Amino acid sequence: MKKIIYGLCLLAAWTLSGQSNSNSFTQSNQSLWKDFTYDMGNVFQGVGYAYSRPIYWQQDDFYKLGATTAITLGLYSIDDQSRRYFVEHKENVPNLILDYGWYAGSPQNNYGATGAVYLTGLFTRNEKLRRTGVLLLSSATATGFLQQLTKSVTGRARPQTNLGKNHFKPFGGSAGYRSFPSGHAVLTFTNAHVIAKQFDSWWIKGPIYAIGVTPGLTRIYEEQHWASDVFLSWVLSYFVVESIDKYLDKKYEQKYNATSTDDLTSLNFTFTGNRIGVVYSF
Template identity: 50%
Template sequence: MKNSILVFFILFSFTCLAQSTSKDSVETRWQMFTYDIGNVFKGIGYSYSRPLHWTGKGWATFGYTMGGTGISYLVDTPTSKYFRGIKEDVPNVIRDYGFNYGSPENNYMVTGAVYLTGLISKNEKLRRTGALLISSASSAGLLQQILKSAVGRARPLSGKNKDTYRPLWAGDREFHSFPSGHTILAMTNAHAIAKQFKNGWVKTGIYTLGSIPAISRLWEGKHWLSDVVLGVAISIFTVESIDRYLDSKYDQKYNDNAKKLSWNLNFGPGQVGLHLEF
């Protein structure tokens, strides 16, 4: 499964190579590497500083996100029961993919492969994509680790209810539920890669692959629905923030004329879904 994930990202890298011609061949790879790594760290810092610059629209978006998370919190118990009940009906290959794709070691293996392909080929678009993937995963990943330890929410598989917390309790993994780390890593990758394409069907396929690890956390009993919802929101906001920063650092832009992505949660009898428009 790990190899299949890596193959997907290698194929993606070659697709980007076919779409873009390098314009920076006069620079040495060491110069490119130091420039890119600098942008990775600056991008992380930029994403953390954004709340200090929020205006009315930014705070409104934050409010909508908290509202959506709160609504999903109300149905955490029945949705957890439903998804855990269908676990044995899910094919093993999908279950394995859901776990492996969202794990940190696999995430950095594949995002590193994208960046190294761009560095070796001196392809700015791939280098920028790699920088976006690495900085987004690092920024959102660190944030979720802090939140998990600070909030100390019990996981569904612990046998405790959704309202059980041990704030600032970092020693017990059963109290590291909020938000979902697998969701964050998978969706930061999906959102960053989907920005490379204009075709709606391609985007849909990428987001579908990215959503499987998120949903897998529900049937595995690792997270509640509200953990996953907030994880998706953190992923999208982090990628968008760092991508705007990288716009000022690289000539290659992503689909300048493309529509902005919008998203909302859909609830219905026996179902829950994330609706994306692009």
């Protein structure tokens, strides 16, 4: 009888243990799903926040816009000369670097890498890495859509068409009229700026930025973009990342910058898995 009672106790303990593990597994999945929907909501909200920033520009922001415009026009004025310089020195650039510029800036490769960063943070429960992944995905989405729209609207001829720096065909449609801005430069510099923000030392930041600007430069060597296209692409990436990063400061406890977000206002999109909406925060 004692053996039977002992056996029943063991069976009950094993059953309860199995239920506990099952509940733990279920709770873990629910927690992962909760984190995932929260993060994806922040991806879309970050995009909306970045697009709404010009509404809230202050005097300093217009100074930055003026400086950016002046430098871009300066580069535009020498686009023909800079094109000749890059073409004349292309043979000095290793094919490995030129190939890297193409593959690193391809959207499918970019989203594959940024997605891997985010999923690693999600499954390891590392909030800082999750936040970094959200910033990468949100910034790439915001800059990627904006550069595609701008390319179509401006219709600037690529250098390889030999039509000159002043040739534009708005809504031209063909690949030869999609020079401005550079998608490769936008995506790779976006990634570089996000990653560089994780570090304080310029001995680390410097090489990261060098890797980030290389694809943009190779696109000039390949006569796919003008120097002014690439420069403005880098500026676009920088300000979009900065904007979204400030927004994420108030969404995650793990921060790597100390920017205050008390006075931030925004027009945001919400996403919770089964609900989509628009929220104005002030």
